[in-house]
Amino acid sequence: MQSTTLSVGDPIEGRCTKCRKNTNHIVISLKDDAPEKVECQTCSRQHKYRPPTVAKKPAARKTTKPKDADRKQWESLRPEMESAKAKPYSMTETYKLNNLIDHPSFGLGIVQRVIGSQKVEILFADGRKTMRCQ
Known part of the structure; x- marks a missing residue:
C-alpha cells in the first residue's frame, strides 16, 4: 500500500508521454507534496507527472426490443x-x-x-x- 506522503525516489504509477500508457515511475521532484517530475521505469524518460488514465467502459449495445x-x-x-x-x-x-x-x-x-x-x-x-x- 502506498503511503499518503510521497518523497523523492518513491515509486508511483503515472501516464508516460513516450510509452503512451500507464507505467511505473520514480518520483524525481515534488511540489507542494505532489509529484512534479517523474522518470518512467520502462523507457527511462523524465517528464512532468501525469496521473494514470482510467480505462473507458465499452459502449452499451442498443437493444432492438420494441417499445x-x-x-x-x-x-x-x-x-x-x-x-x-x-x-x-x-x-x-x-x-x-x-x-x-x-x-x-x-x-x-x-x-x-x-x-x-x-x-x-x-x-x-x-x-x-x-x-x-x-
Whole structure:
C-alpha cells in the first residue's frame, strides 16, 4: 500500500508521454507534496507527472426490443392487415403513408412516416425500422 506522503525516489504509477500508457515511475521532484517530475521505469524518460488514465467502459449495445407504445399500436393495427394486399418491399419502390409492406426479413409492416424523398419509417411486429426507398 502506498503511503499518503510521497518523497523523492518513491515509486508511483503515472501516464508516460513516450510509452503512451500507464507505467511505473520514480518520483524525481515534488511540489507542494505532489509529484512534479517523474522518470518512467520502462523507457527511462523524465517528464512532468501525469496521473494514470482510467480505462473507458465499452459502449452499451442498443437493444432492438420494441417499445410498449409501438407494441400496443402494432397489436391494434394487426387485425386490419391483410397480407394478400401487402406490397413486397423493395428499395426502388415509392411508398405512401399507411401502405402495407411485406418485408422478407421483418414480415408485415405499415408505413408510419415518410422521411424526405428516400426513407420511410415502418412499424413491424418487432418495432419501428427506418427503411430506404425511392
